[in-house]
Every structure is written in C-alpha cells, then in structure tokens.
Amino acid sequence: MNFSRLLLAIIFCGISTAASAEISFLSTIQNRLDEITSNRPSDHIATREMKAEKYSRPDTHAPAHLMGAHLHSPDEQMIEYKYMNMSMSGLFNGQTELTNAQVLDQFPMTMVVPEKMNMEMHMLHYMKGWTDDITLYVMPMWIVNTMEMTPYMDNGMGMKMPMASQRRTNSGFGDLPFGALWRVRSNEEENTELILNIGFSAPTGDIDGTTTSPMNPMMQIEYPYPMRLGAGTWMARPGITWNKYQEDSSVGVQLQTNIALGKSDAGYAPSDTYRLNGWYSKIFSEDKTWAYTLRMESIWASDFQGVDPQLETMAMGNPPMTIAQMNPAANGSFKGGQFLNFGYGMIKSLKDGSRLNFEITHPVHQDFHGLQMGTDWTIAASWSKSY
Numbered sequence: 337m338n339f340s341r342l343l344l345a346i347i348f349c350g351i352s353t354a355a356s357a358e359i360s361f362l363s364t365i366q367n368r369l370d371e372i373t374s375n376r377p378s379d380h381i382a383t384r385e386m387k388a389e390k391y392s393r394p395d396t397h398a399p400a401h402l403m404g405a406h407l408h409s410p411d412e413q414m415i416e417y418k419y420m421n422m423s424m425s426g427l428f429n430g431q432t433e434l435t436n437a438q439v440l441d442q443f444p445m446t447m448v449v450p451e452k453m454n455m456e457m458h459m460l461h462y463m464k465g466w467t468d469d470i471t472l473y474v475m476p477m478w479i480v481n482t483m484e485m486t487p488y489m490d491n492g493m494g495m496k497m498p499m500a501s502q503r504r505t506n507s508g509f510g511d512l513p514f515g516a517l518w519r520v521r522s523n524e525e526e527n528t529e530l531i532l533n534i535g536f537s538a539p540t541g542d543i544d545g546t547t548t549s550p551m552n553p554m555m556q557i558e559y560p561y562p563m564r565l566g567a568g569t570w571m572a573r574p575g576i577t578w579n580k581y582q583e584d585s586s587v588g589v590q591l592q593t594n595i596a597l598g599k600s601d602a603g604y605a606p607s608d609t610y611r612l613n614g615w616y617s618k619i620f621s622e623d624k625t626w627a628y629t630l631r632m633e634s635i636w637a638s639d640f641q642g643v644d645p646q647l648e649t650m651a652m653g654n655p656p657m658t659i660a661q662m663n664p665a666a667n668g669s670f671k672g673g674q675f676l677n678f679g680y681g682m683i684k685s686l687k688d689g690s691r692l693n694f695e696i697t698h699p700v701h702q703d704f705h706g707l708q709m710g711t712d713w714t715i716a717a718s719w720s721k722s723y
C-alpha cells in the first residue's frame with residue numbers, strides 16, 4: 337500500500353466518523369425536541385387513543401353523496417361500493433314545470449317529450465394512504481341510464497297526436513375519477529382539518545352510443561346528452577373540504593368542482609359544475625356507532641360549450657329538423673342552472689371496521705336554463721371498509 341492510498345483511507349475514515357457523530361448529535365437534538373413538544377408521554381398515548389377512536393367514528397365519513405372529505409393513514413386502504421340513483425320526471429322551463437301540451441305549444445318543433453329518467457351508478461371507490469397527509473383514490477363506475485318519452489305524430493291538420501310511450505336504456509363504464517387528497521392544515525386542539533382534492537376524471541365513458549329513433553324504428557340516432565355515459569373530455573375536479581369534530585357531532589363544508597378541460601371529439605364540452613355543501617353529523621347511539629346527517633347543497637351548472645353536430649346541425653325529415661329541435665333532451669342550449677338540495681342520511685359503523693352510509697336528497701329549488709327534466713330525489717348508499 338503506498339502512502340497516498342493510506343492517507344486517503346485515513347481522511348475517509350475521519351470524514352465518516354465526523355459525519356456519524358454529526359448524525360447522532362442531530363438525532364439527540366431531535367429526540368430532545370420531541371420530548372419537549374410532546375409534553376408528558378401519557379399525553380402522547382392519550383392523543384393516539386383519541387385518534388384511534390376518531391377513525392371508528394361513523395361521522396368521519398361525509399354523507400353518502402360526497403367524496404374527498406376524509407383521509408387514510410399511510411398503512412391503511414379503503415374499499416367502498418357505492419350505489420347512486422337519481423330519479424327525474426317532468427319538463428321544467430326555468431322554475432316552472434310544463435305539461436306535455438304546454439311543451440308542444442311553447443316549443444312547436446317538439447316531436448318527442450321526455451317524461452321520466454333514471455340515472456343509476458355502481459361505483460367502486462378505492463383509497464390508499466400514501467403519507468400522513470396525502471391519500472390517493474380512484475373510482476371506476478358502471479352507469480345505467482333509462483329514459484321514458486312520448487313521441488308525437490302530426491295528424492296532417494296541425495294537431496300532434498301522442499304515440500305509445502317508449503323506453504331507452506344506455507349502460508356501460510362511466511368516466512374515471514382519480515386523484516389525491518392533501519391535508520394542508522390540521523389543528524389537533526380544535527379538531528379541524530382542511531383537505532384539498534387534486535382530482536381529475538378521464539373520459540372513459542362512451543358518448544357516441546346509438547339507439548333507435550323514437551320517431552322512426554328504422555333509424556339509428558345518437559343518444560341525447562343526458563343519456564350519454566361520460567363527459568367526452570378530461571375534467572379537472574378540484575375541491576376543498578373543511579371538517580370540524582366535536583365530542584359527538586361534526587360539521588363539514590365542501591366546495592367540489594367539475595370543470596371541462598376541453599371539448600370532446602363530438603364537438604362540445606358539458607356543463608362545468610360547482611357544488612357547495614354544508615353538513616352536520618350527530619352521533620346519537622350509546623355505543624357511538626350510529627350517526628345521522630343533515631346536508632344542504634347548492635349547485636351551479638354552466639351552459640354547454642359547442643354542440644354535437646349529430647344532434648344539432650344534421651337535419652332530417654320533411655320539413656327538415658334536427659334531433660335537438662325535436663327532442664329537448666338533445667338540445668345543448670337547454671343545459672345548466674342553479675339548484676338547492678336538502679339531504680338526510682344515516683351512517684353506521686360495524687364491528688369489523690366497515691361502515692354503512694345512506695342518504696336521500698331532494699331539491700328545494702330548481703332553476704333550469706331552458707327546457708330540462710326536473711329531479712325528484714336521489715339516493716346514495718354505500719358499504720366501505722378500511723383495512
């Protein structure tokens with residue numbers, strides 16, 4: 337071994353010893369700081385127990401219609417099946433419900449009046465804690481849309497006669513929401529937290545499906561907008577949630593958006609929506625496993641941008657009319673509005689760490705841009721389990 341090598345080895349040893357000394361010094365300092373900031377060890381255990389209790393509280397999950405309002409710890413995952421059903425009926429112009437005769441009178445090109453609609457969603461929600469303050473989620477869904485409508489025939493004397501009602505169903509995978517929930521602030525003393533939702537949805541739902549024309553059984557036409565399975569474009573879904581937990585109750589406020597990032601290949605972008613929610617949950621059973629929830633929701637939905645030429649510019653028949661002129665559900669200028677909903681729910685924590693969550697909502701105010709179907713009620717029911 338020559339001298340320079342020996343020297344190098346000595347220097348290397350010196351550096352590494354100094355470095356390890358530095359590290360142990362730092363860790364000692366860190367331990368001291370931990371001791372000081374955590375007060376007495378018994379406090380630390382008490383806080384941990386409080387946290388464990390909080391996670392089994394039924395109300396750490398928001399009412400069943402909402403998501404993005406809770407996190408999981410890094411070693412925890414959650415799987416949830418959620419069912420949603422939205423029931424619609426009647427055509428509204430602004431805030432007023434119209435009879436079929438009024439629709440035909442005020443919108444004389446109308447040949448098809450949609451009367452009932454049902455939107456069912458089967459969702460699989462998977463969440464995984466990544467760090468203490470970041471949880472990732474993905475939520476594939478299967479959609480079943482059903483619409484009932486009455487087509488009208490001109491009797492040649494300027495009178496429209498109703499034909500037999502018809503029913504159409506469109507089902508398949510919907511869009512794919514995914515993202516990260518980031519707890520940007522939490523206050524252990526006041527039991528509050530602020531959660532950002534950095535969310536998107538991928539346009540996996542089909543918007544080009546076709547069905548038989550209610551006017552002509554020989555003709556295939558594209559589904560009207562509300563029957564389609566997706567947005568047709570990438571959506572940004574940023575949201576923000578604030579939670580506050582008390583002894584046996586909690587409150588939450590959430591703003592959740594759904595914003596089109598472009599137009600679909602079909603030439604349009606659906607409504608951007610902004611949902612502002614406030615809710616109150618109360619644990620009401622002795623064993624603290626039952627909670628009821630009360631919720632109020634405001635929704636603002638924008639107009640569509642652009643139109644689908646298949647529905648709105650391609651004219652057919654004699655006189656030539658577009659599908660949008662014949663069927664208000666296919667008219668892209670009849671979209672958006674302001675809505676106010678009330679929700680009533682129940683959450684139950686089960687022994688195995690799973691949860692049942694149910695909520696029914698109904699509108700107390702609906703103000704549509706143009707002719708649109710009104711909502712009667714929606715339900716959401718879910719079973720979830722953290723492990």
Ligand SMILES: [Cu+2]
Pocket residue numbers: 406407408414463
């Ligand atoms: Cu979860």
